[in-house]
Amino acid sequence: MKASVLGLGVLALSVFVGGTAVASEQICTAQRAAAADLVEARDNATSVDEVIAEVRAAASTDASAEVLSESVHVLYNDPSMDAAAAAELIYDRCIGALGN
Numbered sequence: 001m002k003a004s005v006l007g008l009g010v011l012a013l014s015v016f017v018g019g020t021a022v023a024s025e026q027i028c029t030a031q032r033a034a035a036a037d038l039v040e041a042r043d044n045a046t047s048v049d050e051v052i053a054e055v056r057a058a059a060s061t062d063a064s065a066e067v068l069s070e071s072v073h074v075l076y077n078d079p080s081m082d083a084a085a086a087a088e089l090i091y092d093r094c095i096g097a098l099g100n
Contacts, residue, residue, distance in 0.1 A: 027064050028094035034068070035087035038075055048076045067097040 041051050052069050059065030071090045075081055081089070 024098035027060055028091050031068050031094050032087045032091040035090050036083040038072060039083045039086050042076050063098060067094050
């Protein structure tokens with residue numbers, strides 16, 4: 001079996017979030033936690049399609065998958081974005097899309 005692009009910690013968090021009825025705040029916090037792994041995937045030339053596929057497979061809802069996928073595209077289009085900026089972008093976009 002192929003190793004996860006985003007790492008075990010992020011997947012464990014995604015599984016936890018996906019397995020419970022959680023508020024958007026918790027979903028967005030989980031997405032923000034993936035920022036460093038997403039930046040690393042980008043910097044290691046992991047294809048955006050591979051990352052998006054993993055995001056969709058691990059997401060707790062279609063809406064959360066969609067908003068994180070959109071954030072991944074923004075991240076991949078800005079190679080200068082670091083993990084802190086990516087975390088802020090991901091969280092803000094998620095809260096904007098899913099609400100509080």
